Amino acid sequence: xxxxxxxxxxxxxxxxxxxxxxxxxxxxxxxxxxxxxxxxxxxxxxxxxxxxxxxxxxxxxxxxxxxxxxxxxxxxxxxxxxxxxxxxxxxxxxxxxxxxxxxxxxxxxxxxxxxxxxxxxxxxxxxxxxxxxxxxxxxxxxxxxxxxxxxxxxxxxxxxxxxxxxxxxxxxxxxxxxxxxxxxxxxxxxxxxxxxxxxxxxxxxxxxxxxxxxxxxxxxxxxxxxxx
Amino acid sequence: xxxxxxxxxxxxxxxxxxxxxxxxxxxxxxxxxxxxxxxxxxxxxxxxxxxxxxxxxxxxxxxxxxxxxxxxxxxxxxxxxxxxxxxxxxxxxxxxxxxxxxxxxxxxxxxxxxxxxxxxxxxxxxxxxxxxxxxxxxxxxxxxxxxxxxxxxxxxxxxxxxxxxxxxxxxxxxxxxxxxxxxxxxxxxxxxxxxxxxxxxxxxxxxxxxxxxxxxxxxxxxxxxxxxxxxxxxxxxxxxxxxxxxxxxxxxxxxxxxxxxxxxx
Numbered sequence: 001x002x003x004x005x006x007x008x009x010x011x012x013x014x015x016x017x018x019x020x021x022x023x024x025x026x027x028x029x030x031x032x033x034x035x036x037x038x039x040x041x042x043x044x045x046x047x048x049x050x051x052x053x054x055x056x057x058x059x060x061x062x063x064x065x066x067x068x069x070x071x072x073x074x075x076x077x078x079x080x081x082x083x084x085x086x087x088x089x090x091x092x093x094x095x096x097x098x099x100x101x102x103x104x105x106x107x108x109x110x111x112x113x114x115x116x117x118x119x120x121x122x123x124x125x126x127x128x129x130x131x132x133x134x135x136x137x138x139x140x141x142x143x144x145x146x147x148x149x150x151x152x153x154x155x156x157x158x159x160x161x162x163x164x165x166x167x168x169x170x171x172x173x174x175x176x177x178x179x180x181x182x183x184x185x186x187x188x189x190x191x192x193x194x195x196x197x198x199x200x201x202x203x204x205x206x207x208x209x210x211x212x213x214x215x216x217x218x219x220x221x222x223x224x225x226x227x228x
Numbered sequence: 229x230x231x232x233x234x235x236x237x238x239x240x241x242x243x244x245x246x247x248x249x250x251x252x253x254x255x256x257x258x259x260x261x262x263x264x265x266x267x268x269x270x271x272x273x274x275x276x277x278x279x280x281x282x283x284x285x286x287x288x289x290x291x292x293x294x295x296x297x298x299x300x301x302x303x304x305x306x307x308x309x310x311x312x313x314x315x316x317x318x319x320x321x322x323x324x325x326x327x328x329x330x331x332x333x334x335x336x337x338x339x340x341x342x343x344x345x346x347x348x349x350x351x352x353x354x355x356x357x358x359x360x361x362x363x364x365x366x367x368x369x370x371x372x373x374x375x376x377x378x379x380x381x382x383x384x385x386x387x388x389x390x391x392x393x394x395x396x397x398x399x400x401x402x403x404x405x406x407x408x409x410x411x412x413x414x415x416x417x418x419x420x421x422x423x424x425x426x427x428x429x430x431x432x433x434x435x436x437x438x439x440x441x442x443x444x445x446x447x448x449x450x451x452x453x454x455x456x457x458x459x460x461x462x463x464x465x466x467x468x469x470x471x472x473x474x475x476x477x478x479x480x481x482x483x484x485x486x487x488x489x490x491x492x493x
Contacts, residue, residue, distance in 0.1 A: 003437065003488055008481035011440055012410075012450035013474060081450050085408035088342045088449035092407070094243070094256060095309035095335045103407060103454035110452065187453040193478065195471030 015077050020188035022074040027185055027210070029067060030177070034217035041224070044154045048136050048143075052150045075118055082111045106183040113180040120173040132156055161225035170222050178215030185210045237263040238330040240273065244289055245337045250345045250353075256335065266326035270313065271296060271303060273325055290349040298322040298462065301397030304404070305350050306337040311401035311460045319399065319462040339404035342447035343411070354400045356446040357414060361398070363442035364435040365418040367427050380426050393420035395463040405460035408449030413457035415443050416473035417465045423476050433484030436476040441488065 008014045036054070039047045054060060106113075136143045136152035143150040160166050186207030189195065194203070240261045247254025261280075264273055271293050278288035294302035303320040307313035313323045328334060336350065344352040382390075394417075402413035419436050422428030428435070451470060458467045480486060487493050 002485040005481060007441075007488075008437070008477070011477075012412075012444050012448075013440055013477045014481070016450060016474070017478070081452075085410075085449035085452070088447050089340070089407060089409035090342055091340045093306055093309040093335075093337055093340065097309040103456045107452060107454040108407065183453070190453045190467065190471050191474055193471045193475035195468045197468070 012081075015081055016191045018073055018077045019081070020191035022070040022077075023184050024188050025066070025070045026074065027181065027188075030181075030214050030218075031210075034214050037221050038217060040154065040157065040221055047154045047157075048150055048152060049145065051153045052145055052148070056146065056148055071118070071121070075114070078111065078114055104183065106179050107187070110180060110183055113176040116173065116176050117180055120177075127160060128153070128156060132159075157221070158225055161222040164226070167222045167226050171219060174215050174218045177218070178211040181211035181214060182207055237265055238325065238328065238332075240264045240325070240328065241331075241333040242277065243333065243335045244277075244349070246289070246349055247338075247346050249348060254346065254349075256337075264325050266324065268325045269296070269321055270305070270307065270323040270325065271321050290347070290351045292351050293321060296321040299397060301399035304339050304352065304354070304399055304401070306339060306404055308335055311339060311404040312399075312462050316459070317462060317464045319397075322462075339400055341400075341403045341406075341409035343403060343409060344400060352400075354398075356448070357398050357400060357403075357411065359446065360411065360415055360439050360442045361418060364431070364438040365422075366435075367422060368431060369427070382425060386424055390421050390424040393417045393424065393465065393469055396421075396461075396465055397463055399462060401460045401462060402457035402465070403448065405456040406449065406451075407454060407456065408452055409447070410451045410457070411443055411446075411448040412451035412470050412473070413461065413465055413467070415439050416469035419473045419476055420469040423472065432476060433480035434486045436473060437480045437484060437486040438489070440473075440477055 009018065036050060039050050134152035134155040136150040136154075161170075184207075186204050189203045189207075242259045242261065243256040244259060245254050246257045259277055261273065261277055264276070268276070271291070274289060274291055281288045292302045292304055294300045296303070298319045298321060301319070303312075305312070305320050307320070307323070312318055312320045313327070315323055315327055338344075338346050338350045339352045339354070343356045344354050347353050396414060396417035398414065400411075400414070403409055403411050406413075419439060422435065423432055453467070453470070455467055458465060
């Protein structure tokens with residue numbers, strides 16, 4: 001009897017496909033999230049209205065469900081692969097190689113940068129999405145859009161980023177997100193079979209640039225709030 | 229004289245992994261060789277060490293070797309943390325002592341991976357790789373006489389790629405170098421050398437499927453695209469082959485009709 005998709009997807013390569021596809025979904029998400037955050041530079045009104053339109057769009061539930069499923073699959077598969085890989089390489093060598101035969105810091109630390117990012121993500125939702133609710137009011141009246149009161153998420157962001165401890169924690173986490181993206185983005189191309197001498201340098205540069213742009217874009221907000 | 233830069237010979241300190249068998253714990257043991265010629269290969273240095281040990285009535289260091297000309301894949305040692313030592317594209321037997329300096333301390337360990345249990349000292353059991361090959365790394369046709377040249381047209385570029393993949397000598401350095409103990413570079417080379425050629429097409433789906441399933445059944449880890457394997461490979465097999473096996477596997481998943489074993493067909 002011929003083997004089905006499940007047999008393929010549960011193999012080591014199949015699980016790598018899961019890692020790559022679910023990772024890429026989040027790669028796209030962090031970019032859009034980062035660009036949305038930059039609206040803070042366009043002013044309080046733009047920021048709050050964007051946030052309002054985003055969360056009142058009914059499609060948001062579909063998007064949120066997809067993101068939860070993909071990050072769940074990513075974390076579960078990643079941890080299960082790591083546990084197996086720890087068993088298949090029980091001992092490392094007495095000497096650490098000095099040359100290119102060693103692996104990059106980013107690729108070696110995926111499990112840790114990923115785990116801390118997941119913890120950060122949960123706390124991040126608690127702080128902002130499910131955090132303190134401020135009503136957005138202008139000239140003494142609550143702002144209402146499409147019949148729903150607008151939340152002053154801008155106020156909460158400013159309050160959080162005025163605390164040096166929070167900015168430090170946020171900064172460390174975003175550097176780790178960048179580190180995770182540096183290996184993850186380029187690596188997902190390889191996992192999905194895209195590797196050609198014509199494109200390899202471009203793919204590597206793209207992964208590098210993506211990680212830096214996303215991390216710096218996110219960091220711009222707290223730095224702006226904290227310094228100015 | 230040892231320690232003298234003008235002398236033709238070198239003094240080399242070795243820390244060599246000694247382990248009686250698979251079941252007992254091993255440890256690094258110090259040895260010193262006073263007159264190592266820079267023209268000796270790394271294995272010849274071990275021959276000298278073993279002669280000394282035998283003369284002293286001690287047990288010689290067990291290490292795997294056969295052709296000593298870089299093509300058989302038998303010699304397998306991790307030298308200062310690197311499979312086959314510091315020189316790129318070189319097997320241990322082709323590594324010469326001129327790559328080291330007088331007074332160096334060199335740490336020599338066996339290939340480490342759960343799939344490669346230590347038989348004795350530096351010798352590991354690498355038959356897991358044979359079982360992967362046996363699961364599908366071949367073409368099942370009666371080849372008959374040698375075919376006419378160019379009877380099947382293959383471009384020079386593709387022939388070169390297939391030949392590069394076929395250069396794999398199954399030494400297992402990729403597994404030894406990988407932090408996950410993954411055999412993906414090896415399997416990808418064995419899949420690629422046939423997947424690239426017309427003769428390999430008929431069995432492409434079942435080949436990649438069964439070889440990957442066998443790899444998973446053995447104690448190999450999964451690939452995380454770190455690239456240490458390709459850096460360590462004495463035949464400089466490229467990670468491009470791993471991307472190819474990922475494509476081949478996706479093809480088999482989506483279009484193949486592959487049973488788990490030959491006996492199920």
